[in-house]
Amino acid sequence: MIDAINLTKELIRAPSVTPADAGAMDIVEKTLAGLGFACRRMKFGEIENLYARYGTEGPNLCFAGHTDVVPVGDAAAWSQGAFDAAVVDGVLVGRGAVDMKSAIAAFAAAASKAVAAGKVKGSLSFLITGDEEGVATHGTKMVVEALDLEDEAITHCVVGEPTSSETFGDMIKVGRRGSINVDIAVTGTQGHVAYPHRASNPVPVLLRLLLQLQERKLDEGYPEFQPSNLEITQIDVPNTATNVIPGVAKARLNIRFNPNHTGDDLARWIEGEAESEGRGFSGTIAVTPQISGEAFLTEPGPFTDVVAAAVRDIAGRDPELSTTGGTSDARFIRALCPVVELGLVGKTMHQIDEAAPVAEILQLQAVYERLIERYFEAFKEE
Template sequence: MSSQGSSLIDAVNLTRELIRRPSVTPADAGAMDLVERTLAGLGFSCRRMRFGEVENLYARHGSARPNLCFAGHTDVVPVGDKAAWSKDAFSAEVVDGVLIGRGAVDMKSAIAAFAAAAARAIAAGQVRGSLSLLITGDEEGVALDGTKKVVEALIAEGEAVDHCVVGEPTSAEAFGDMIKVGRRGSINAEIEVAGVQGHVAYPHRAANPTPVLIRILSALQARRLDDGYPEFQPSNLEVTWIEVPNTATNVIPAVARARLNIRFNPSHTGAALAAWIEAEAQAACEGTRCSVTVTPQISGEAFLTEPGRFTEIVAGAVREVAGRAPELSTSGGTSDARFIRALCPVVELGLVGTTMHQVDERTPVADIERLQQVYERLIQRYFEGFAAK
């Protein structure tokens, strides 16, 4: 598109169009096609990167450095109880200035806002380097064939990305009150204790796995993992599931299982925690006829983007538009930033997240417009601060 007027994007309308594509993980429903068409119309070189059944997109405008990347996801969580919604979850209706729909907050609005901001920056000649977008359709699911695979491919190819902003809904209560500069790591573990089934009246002929599982969980929960880490809250271990598949009251069961999750700060690594869980499990089995299998899955390591010029540029853009200084936080769950950290420094900045994953997920239209303004100012400040003079 040649003229500034023809290249501009209405972020609210684009958000609504994206919501109308019911891209519930792992479905795409045409959402990625819409993003690609939009960016191609702005002059981005678009590359679809499909892994397994997952649609991913890496788009870049320009070839020089620095390369400022925006990352996000088009997939959304299921609607849940359709009848509980005040409006159809994929109709993207605006009621009294509020956009209702699955993905309104998490996070189709951020994709639209950044695309609109990029259009203005390109038209104004502010991009003294490159803008890129890394968009996946596999963030809300298992996240194996999404951003993780794209980042691995970009690193292998030597693609230079200098900094990244992830559009997750980071604001806690009011727009712009928080950005995320790090995240705790996450490890899941399933523990299965195998014993010998038998009659409860003859325990010497059996090996009850249940007391062994209880000892394992008690030992794990007895340890205070840490007292926190600079910029991070203390690590915590939570038992999330226990199963003893036994329907009779007079039978010693053959197996007992449990699952747990640890959210950990940089005091630990996923591998070290996995080794600790394994050691405690094996110790609890000593002297018994039971055996134990621990299956860990490390979802991501803890990371922190240290305060500096990049975080100040992002926080400064928020201050200029929202009129408040955002808290630089590491709270909350995990996001695809855990993969992008291997590529470049990364922060997260988006809408208020109080209704994400809920019935009637919603955001004021004015907040989408303000998010676009923040991204516009961020892009401008970024190239003023990092581009070669």
């Protein structure tokens, strides 16, 4: 049987800061191959990915996760070495302890018990990437596209992101808002401040456009979702002189949006506002949108019931079905199948001294064990 704590330690000791792998994927592959999983390494660009499957029949319950982690920040500020995986007073300290090497280890340990007990009445699979914390272009997105082309059937998926809010099991994620980043560059004509008629100042144009965008109320919310919000994240006028009208003014904004919108619709709206603001302006306004994910929702039903029941069986509470928070790789996986996210309490993720109680990791393993058992009982005829 796999020991979830020892496996978590082993994974943390591989300093896999995106895009480095540092041997983390080898550890996962060796572990799963030892259980009888058929493992496929799927490398795109410099990113290591892994798809592993036990069984050939349906239904196929997939666990998705990532071995990459964010940088440690100020290494000297950690109470323990960020990659030492030390246990202090029952708490495992290390980068990736919460987000999310512990979840990979917990599901692998749960899978080892299910395989040994003959409880896999179909297939179990793992979709593991090394590019979740980065730009996410060569990770889960490309693996999903490849599996889709091959008609690989994944029936349902559980993502091991740290979804619990205050207490383990109080929340699972059944959807996420979409995200779009937009760069705006207004180009005018540089000139002397004493001769404004010889210049075209881009700053007032940019400010009016941003104000126009900011003042629009995008929506009142959507069932299971909070209202969409637009946030201006950067304004830059590269001008160091006090007597020069600048030639360029730039801004960046982000919109987190619910299913009332699509990324393309929001991009067209911003482009339309820019075109309107640009009328009568002698310069140009360039709008460059980048959609990092669309909003999605896994509707309540048999699958969410199975996940929630597994939490209730072990943690003794009914989890909130939430769509809050940022984006995750679930936004790519939902193209293949319904997806739910379930993991540890996420309070220390990305922080100095990221840490997870050993007891909580073992509790997550127990939930995953129960989830696997309940899943194949509920979907055995699919």
